Amino acid sequence: MVNDPTLNLLVGKASDILDNTLEKNVREPIRFLVNWGRLYSLWPVHLETACCSIEFGAASGPRHDVERFGMLEAFGSLRQCDVLVVQGTVTRKMAPRMKWVYEQMPEPKWVIAMGACAISGGLYMDSYNVLQGVDKIVPVDVYIPGCPPRPETLIQGIIELQNKIRKSKV
Amino acid sequence: MQNAAMNIEDKGGDQLVLHVGPQHPGSGHFRIIVTVDGDYIVGAKPDPGYVHRGAEKMAEYRDYIQNIPHLERPVIIDATGVTLPYVLTAEKIIDVEAPDRAQYIRMIMAELNRIISHLYWLGIYGIFLGHSTMFMWPMGDRELFIDLAESIGGTRVTFSYVVPGGVRNDMPTNFKERALKTFDYFEKRIEEYKKIFFNNPLMSARTEGIGTMDKKDAIRLGITGSNLRACGIDSDTRKDETYCLYDRVDFEIPTRKEGDSYARCIVRLEELQQSMNIMKQVFDLIEPGPIKQVIGGVMRGEPGEAFVRTEAARGTMFYHIVSDGEKNPYRVKISVPSFRNLIGMTHLLVGSRLADMPAIYWSLDYWPVEADR
Ligand code: SF4
Numbered sequence: 134m135v136n137d138p139t140l141n142l143l144v145g146k147a148s149d150i151l152d153n154t155l156e157k158n159v160r161e162p163i164r165f166l167v168n169w170g171r172l173y174s175l176w177p178v179h180l181e182t183a184c185c186s187i188e189f190g191a192a193s194g195p196r197h198d199v200e201r202f203g204m205l206e207a208f209g210s211l212r213q214c215d216v217l218v219v220q221g222t223v224t225r226k227m228a229p230r231m232k233w234v235y236e237q238m239p240e241p242k243w244v245i246a247m248g249a250c251a252i253s254g255g256l257y258m259d260s261y262n263v264l265q266g267v268d269k270i271v272p273v274d275v276y277i278p279g280c281p282p283r284p285e286t287l288i289q290g291i292i293e294l295q296n297k298i299r300k301s302k303v
Numbered sequence: 304m305q306n307a308a309m310n311i312e313d314k315g316g317d318q319l320v321l322h323v324g325p326q327h328p329g330s331g332h333f334r335i336i337v338t339v340d341g342d343y344i345v346g347a348k349p350d351p352g353y354v355h356r357g358a359e360k361m362a363e364y365r366d367y368i369q370n371i372p373h374l375e376r377p378v379i380i381d382a383t384g385v386t387l388p389y390v391l392t393a394e395k396i397i398d399v400e401a402p403d404r405a406q407y408i409r410m411i412m413a414e415l416n417r418i419i420s421h422l423y424w425l426g427i428y429g430i431f432l433g434h435s436t437m438f439m440w441p442m443g444d445r446e447l448f449i450d451l452a453e454s455i456g457g458t459r460v461t462f463s464y465v466v467p468g469g470v471r472n473d474m475p476t477n478f479k480e481r482a483l484k485t486f487d488y489f490e491k492r493i494e495e496y497k498k499i500f501f502n503n504p505l506m507s508a509r510t511e512g513i514g515t516m517d518k519k520d521a522i523r524l525g526i527t528g529s530n531l532r533a534c535g536i537d538s539d540t541r542k543d544e545t546y547c548l549y550d551r552v553d554f555e556i557p558t559r560k561e562g563d564s565y566a567r568c569i570v571r572l573e574e575l576q577q578s579m580n581i582m583k584q585v586f587d588l589i590e591p592g593p594i595k596q597v598i599g600g601v602m603r604g605e606p607g608e609a610f611v612r613t614e615a616a617r618g619t620m621f622y623h624i625v626s627d628g629e630k631n632p633y634r635v636k637i638s639v640p641s642f643r644n645l646i647g648m649t650h651l652l653v654g655s656r657l658a659d660m661p662a663i664y665w666s667l668d669y670w671p672v673e674a675d676r
Contacts, residue, residue: 181331182353183332184354184378190423191445194442195443196446224354226353226355227353230326256373256376260360260361261357262356262357281461
């Protein structure tokens, strides 16, 4: 009776159907809700690494105003933050500090590499003291090119990050 | 100062050691290690170098034109202020001279950049004192000046506009009208800034008599720029060792006697007006003509050395270039005002309260990227 292949097939089908129903009616809405909550309340860490911080500051100014898109102004306490925006060049002295900052942030967390320097060393590709790309020490989700990126480009990068969060698993 | 203490060390007795920065809303890209006894700071040890990118060394293996973009990066808020002395020094080495029109446009760009830089400073100072409106207003008005500079230089902050022999391109034809309109608007705004911020009793309570620098100390420590002028010394490189065509325009050097944080703020505020006055005079003086002396082939310096001092937004910017006749400079030495202001900061912090630290720190307009180079 137990080894009846027809029954096995039936049980398998039933669990599939159950799984599908669960997926559609329970997990999917939960995932949607959680991601929706996360994606419009991004808290960036206040870690300035180089000159791109000026355009980051200008982006929170009144003309560009990133808050409209659900990213708050830079904030001091790491325990409340979920986005690390690497604002430009990371030097050898800054690199370990940046890694500590990243490790102290609670999950889930995302990293934006802002500026040519953070992506690949940029203008400082042959400097003796510059890390050639921050993705060597922290996982990067979005790269924003430019030197420095205009605030509009930064905003586009933030929207890209939100698209990524929207699709992510919970 | 929220979470001022990233790192606390008990020194025994009543003293504690606090590490402020580099991840701190008020520190920017540097760290300062302060020893506090109760609420008072008894020792301050700065730890700069978080943005040291070796600009001086890199300048040795790039030619005179390639050097401009990366020497601009230390102070991209004041991009022309930092490239102009380099270009003037390089011009001495290469032995070219820019035509008059180019000199005037350089002055316009330098003054625009001074305003952009001072407004950025003012916005951040507002945040430091917990005055959010004073962040929003200057940041919004700064965009108008960025628009003006962008219409000449082609990009928001990093123009690389000044080149040996002149400037890259001419200014747009309707620039004067646009600029005068912006100045009219901004002159009214300065009055409003005074109403909401500078004459605000809360602001003066947090800055008046805080971080007072003595005239003698200021000279001894090598402080330059607005910080020196706030101690009652009317030193301005634009007048003392005139460059470009600053000798043809007439402007005042705002000074204050007190030497405290408030005096430094007021001096910078008055400099905004002076910069606009300079530009207005330049608009009347400027005449059509060539904007560049074309240099054929690769630029090569004559063997020898040259130095130039100019007045950037933060103080005296000094370049010393040694050339051995090759297409790359042999040595480029940059002496930046921020580094000297850092010495001043250490001097001012000792003896003041920990809560006054942001007010003193940012009143000196210390820009760590510039100090580290
Ligand atoms: S990308 Fe450009 S602006 Fe940004 S940190 Fe690097 S050099 Fe500075």
